[in-house]
Amino acid sequence: MISSKRRKLDSMSTSINNVTEYSKTDECASDCSKVLMHAVLPDDLCEDTPLVEVYVDDISDRKNISKAVVAINSTFPVQELLHLKRVRNGKVLLFPKSICELSEVHQFLMKKGFDTSLLANNIQIVRVAKLPPKIKSQYEKVNKLWPCNFHSNKYLERLVTNSLFDENEMELHRKCMEIAIDVAKHAGNKYNSKKVGAVVFDPKLKSVVAIGYDLTNRNPCKHAAMVAIDNVAVTQNGGAWDKREQVIVNSLNTSGIPKDFEFLRDKYAKTISFGCHVSNDTDDCKAFEDGAYLCTNYYAYVTHEPCVMCAMALVHSRINKVFFGAKSKIGGLCTLCKAQTIKDLNHHYEVFCGLLERECINL
Amino acid sequence: MEIAFTYARDALRNQEVPVGCIFVYNNEIIAKGRNTVNETRNATRHAEMNCIDDVIAYCDEKSIESKYVFENVSIYVTVEPCIMCAAALYNLKIKQILFGCRNDRFGGQTVFDVSTVLNPVTDVKGGYRADEAMALLKEFYKGTNPSAPPSKVKIKSIDTKLV
Ligand SMILES: [Zn+2]
Numbered sequence: 001m002i003s004s005k006r007r008k009l010d011s012m013s014t015s016i017n018n019v020t021e022y023s024k025t026d027e028c029a030s031d032c033s034k035v036l037m038h039a040v041l042p043d044d045l046c047e048d049t050p051l052v053e054v055y056v057d058d059i060s061d062r063k064n065i066s067k068a069v070v071a072i073n074s075t076f077p078v079q080e081l082l083h084l085k086r087v088r089n090g091k092v093l094l095f096p097k098s099i100c101e102l103s104e105v106h107q108f109l110m111k112k113g114f115d116t117s118l119l120a121n122n123i124q125i126v127r128v129a130k131l132p133p134k135i136k137s138q139y140e141k142v143n144k145l146w147p148c149n150f151h152s153n154k155y156l157e158r159l160v161t162n163s164l165f166d167e168n169e170m171e172l173h174r175k176c177m178e179i180a181i182d183v184a185k186h187a188g189n190k191y192n193s194k195k196v197g198a199v200v201f202d203p204k205l206k207s208v209v210a211i212g213y214d215l216t217n218r219n220p221c222k223h224a225a226m227v228a229i230d231n232v233a234v235t236q237n238g239g240a241w242d243k244r245e246q247v248i249v250n251s252l253n254t255s256g257i258p259k260d261f262e263f264l265r266d267k268y269a270k271t272i273s274f275g276c277h278v279s280n281d282t283d284d285c286k287a288f289e290d291g292a293y294l295c296t297n298y299y300a301y302v303t304h305e306p307c308v309m310c311a312m313a314l315v316h317s318r319i320n321k322v323f324f325g326a327k328s329k330i331g332g333l334c335t336l337c338k339a340q341t342i343k344d345l346n347h348h349y350e351v352f353c354g355l356l357e358r359e360c361i362n363l
Numbered sequence: 364m365e366i367a368f369t370y371a372r373d374a375l376r377n378q379e380v381p382v383g384c385i386f387v388y389n390n391e392i393i394a395k396g397r398n399t400v401n402e403t404r405n406a407t408r409h410a411e412m413n414c415i416d417d418v419i420a421y422c423d424e425k426s427i428e429s430k431y432v433f434e435n436v437s438i439y440v441t442v443e444p445c446i447m448c449a450a451a452l453y454n455l456k457i458k459q460i461l462f463g464c465r466n467d468r469f470g471g472q473t474v475f476d477v478s479t480v481l482n483p484v485t486d487v488k489g490g491y492r493a494d495e496a497m498a499l500l501k502e503f504y505k506g507t508n509p510s511a512p513p514s515k516v517k518i519k520s521i522d523t524k525l526v
């Protein structure tokens with residue numbers, strides 16, 4: 001049973017959708033290795049479920065199993081372990097070891113009003129899941145230790161098995177990263193700056209809303225993602241670093257894309273549009289009230305892992321998903337920390353790394 | 364700090380989150396600012412970020428190296444810098460930061476301690492006129508501001524304890 005499941009999982013991972021085959025262009029000509037884009041998961045999804053030690057005792061008479069379970073559940077329910085079954089193979093789970101010494105267990109139960117004659121007084125210590133498992137692979141491990149309830153979340157399973165996106169969606173992600181790479185190259189040459197590029201994309205419109213590139217040789221805060229965020233603001237008639245009038249092309253507002261980058265529109269015209277919805281004044285007021293001038297529902301594609309400042313700027317901007325190619329030693333999404341998973345923040349986004357990784361590293 | 368407060372009050376008058384900030388270099392105020400998030404439609408335009416841009420302009424004008432200036436700047440800001448601003452200021456190797464009240468929603472110490480990942484040289488102290496800074500925030504978050512991003516309207520209790 002388990003081995004057939006295992007095989008199924010293995011075949012899933014080899015037939016995975018998120019495979020990048022390097023196009024045979026310039027520097028990548030000889031490299032046809034396949035690289036996976038994958039989700040950067042919150043720690044509680046990439047680690048095993050934490051365990052806790054509990055006392056377990058045999059039920060003295062197998063006929064009394066259900067009686068013993070009802071009795072222990074009514075006299076001593078363990079709120080923090082409700083995800084665990086109370087009984088297995090004639091053994092009943094009593095309570096966490098931290099509550100008392102082994103020699104005092106029966107005394108303790110008696111005080112709670114439990115009839116200890118139901119137990120064989122053959123107390124053992126067992127390690128069980130401290131928290132409910134979140135994904136199937138965690139469940140399979142802890143369920144072997146002690147039976148456990150599990151509610152599978154289809155979305156999480158797709159996220160952790162790297163099967164969230166279908167091939168069409170992956171093609172779109174690669175295109176967006178290609179644009180970010182083109183932005184990095186063009187801006188790097190033009191401004192003699194570090195080759196880092198960013199694209200903010202509206203997945204509903206399938207359109208590039210804004211781009212950004214590194215200008216840290218002018219201002220230490222002008223990282224590609226920060227510049228891209230400000231260019232999104234420009235499309236809303238805002239912006240701190242740049243102010244440009246609305247430019248309407250094919251009934252989309254392209255003011256988030258500086259003039260020098262118009263060549264991108266011609267290059268990618270077949271698959272991707274450029275610009276965002278044109279807002280009139282009344283829409284503008286509404287958007288202002290809704291806070292919709294932030295990057296809500298947008299995706300960001302950045303050639304290199306955003307730093308802590310940029311990672312938090314993307315939280316403030318309410319970005320929906322972030323894709324990056326190459327990891328960075330100052331990265332704040334995976335390398336130094338995972339800013340997108342800080343519990344106390346009011347917004348969290350999903351992060352995917354390794355998209356066109358080689359091309360991004362080679363920049 | 365009083366000057367920082369005048370900028371925070373100015374932010375409040377302009378329906379921005381009331382945070383004010385000044386950068387002091389050689390006993391001279393070289394940058395002063397407040398939040399301009401609504402004005403710029405850019406959620407990253409916090410008082411500190413605006414001041415950083417002012418310092419760049421100041422250095423460009425005087426043809427001096429901004430790196431050296433940042434490393435000798437003292438910042439007075441009415442609210443604890445957020446994670447983004449803390450990271451930016453630590454990267455600039457700012458000499459010291461003195462802030463008013465804590466920032467329970469986004470604070471670069473309170474919500475996530477940025478110093479644990481960036482090993483900053485910056486000396487950070489809080490609690491200067493915290494109650495006043497807090498009172499301004501509370502006034503803003505009373506819900507009288509229709510143009511604030513929704514998240515910021517629903518601010519929770521903010522800690523006024525000293526650091
Ligand atoms: Zn950055």
Ligand SMILES: [Zn+2]
Nearest residue numbers: 409444445448
């Ligand atoms: Zn900030």
